[in-house]
Amino acid sequence: MRQGDAIVVDAMTTSRQRRRRYMTWSLVLLLALTLVLPLIPYAVEYAQVNDSSLVPNPGADLWRDVRQRDNPVMGQTQVRGVDTGVLIYKSGEDWRIFRMQWLAPYGAIFMGTVLGLTILFYLVRGRVPIPGGRSGKKILRFNLNQRMVHWFTVGIFLLLALTGFILLYGRFVLIPLLGPEGFSITASACKEAHNLFGPLFLFAMLLLIITFVKDNFYERGDLSWMITGGGLLGEDTDAGRFNAAQKAWFWIATVFGLALCITGLILDFAVIGQSREIMAISHVIHGTSAVVMTGVLFGHIYWATAGMEGGMESMTTGYVDANWAEAHHNRWYEEVKNEGEIEKPSEKPGPGSASAIGVASPHPGD
């Protein structure tokens, strides 16, 4: 009796346990299927991709590593030298694009535009004469030392600019004229001259800066000079020893000239283990600076020669006419007049001075 009771209770508990177990397992199975079934298409695709004939290039990972643009892979090699461990040097292509698609065409366009504008300006404006003609009185503007430094820099710069631009444009301009062999000799001479005389330009630049820097700092009146275009647009033409345009030229020459020197030395002396990348960057700065400096130089040469009467002689003889000084550099003129530095009347007064009456605003830089 007691035993039978126990059996019934046992049967009841076991059936309840079994039901619970079934429920748990079916729940787990259901869950598992909901998670796994959607993955079947992926599995199928994975199996298809792994078909033997579609195995990717076994070197793919290697090449992906090697070609990564931002993270160049450095390898090991038995060949000693700079950058020999670099398998693919990506920046070479950037440099090629810079030189062939930027520097050469846009440099030519920039320099040609400046030259064209200068010629156009001359045709429209003509030569600016000395207001009131030549007085015959002379003022020392540049002493022998200053003139020598100036012409030394000019000589070196023109040599370097000429040889440099022959190397940049000769292939397009001179090969058709001289033939490949002829141009090869020219280019070789240009390269040697550029490389040998290049370092002298640093010397010249330093001399130039030391000689002229003291008169080229900003002064009151420079801004209004610049705004009025030195008298081209308005009446205000107040200027010291150097006007604002001359000061701007001085600082452009200083900045770009020194940039040319430093990058030039990096390119010229490839013996300190500098990489191709550094040399390519140096070349970018070198080429850009050369183009900018040459373009601005056209303006400087224009005002010193064709654009204005009486300016050029300050750099050849060292003396300027008092009337010229008074018109273009009035504050400087007042200074030297007060110090009594005006020289005796020269022997022969300028012949062209008669036509100078009545022309307005002759005040740009020289």
Add this chain to the structure above:
Amino acid sequence: MARMKFFCDAERCIECNGCVTACKNENDVPWGVNRRRVVTIKDGEPGERSLSVACMHCSDAPCEAVCPVDCFYTTDDGLVLHDKDICIGCGYCFYACPFGAPQFPTTNAFGSRGKMDKCTFCAGGPLEDLSAEEKTKYGSNRLAEGKLPLCAEMCATKALLAGDADVLADIYRKRVINRGASVMDWGVNYQKASLRAGRSQKGKASSNN
């Protein structure tokens, strides 16, 4: 005409530098000039691979584009060669080349480098084929003798191949298929390959390449 190319199989190159030695010896290049070099990536780490690099004789060669004296020319075989009588040694090709192929005998002050030297695919230069002058200036002209570049001919594992680009592509495609068949996995896994190499795979690699 065939388009000549080099191809280096990174799965086969064992960095023995045999190609470098063959090149230097065959072309008698001066000290310091290495027309070919072997670069090892991840040296001593998992995934180490080596590649033999020289002039790749590009279709749109950067050296040819930037040369200020236009001394490069492309042959009918697609080889990029240059004329040392025209070259002024400015080094621009070296700045532009992605493979570091152009070499210079010297690197001195004042930009003095000497005439550029690079891999010619053992095809000499613009001078008369197999002349003594060509030999001294440009090295060997094996192509004129009907032979392929010595670096590839000497390669012990046949990692470095030289020749018609179509033929090379065929060879490489077969190699890749066989590698895939033997491992059935992404890339190549030699550990798995050795475990799975059953009867069906035996002899396949040798019969196809």
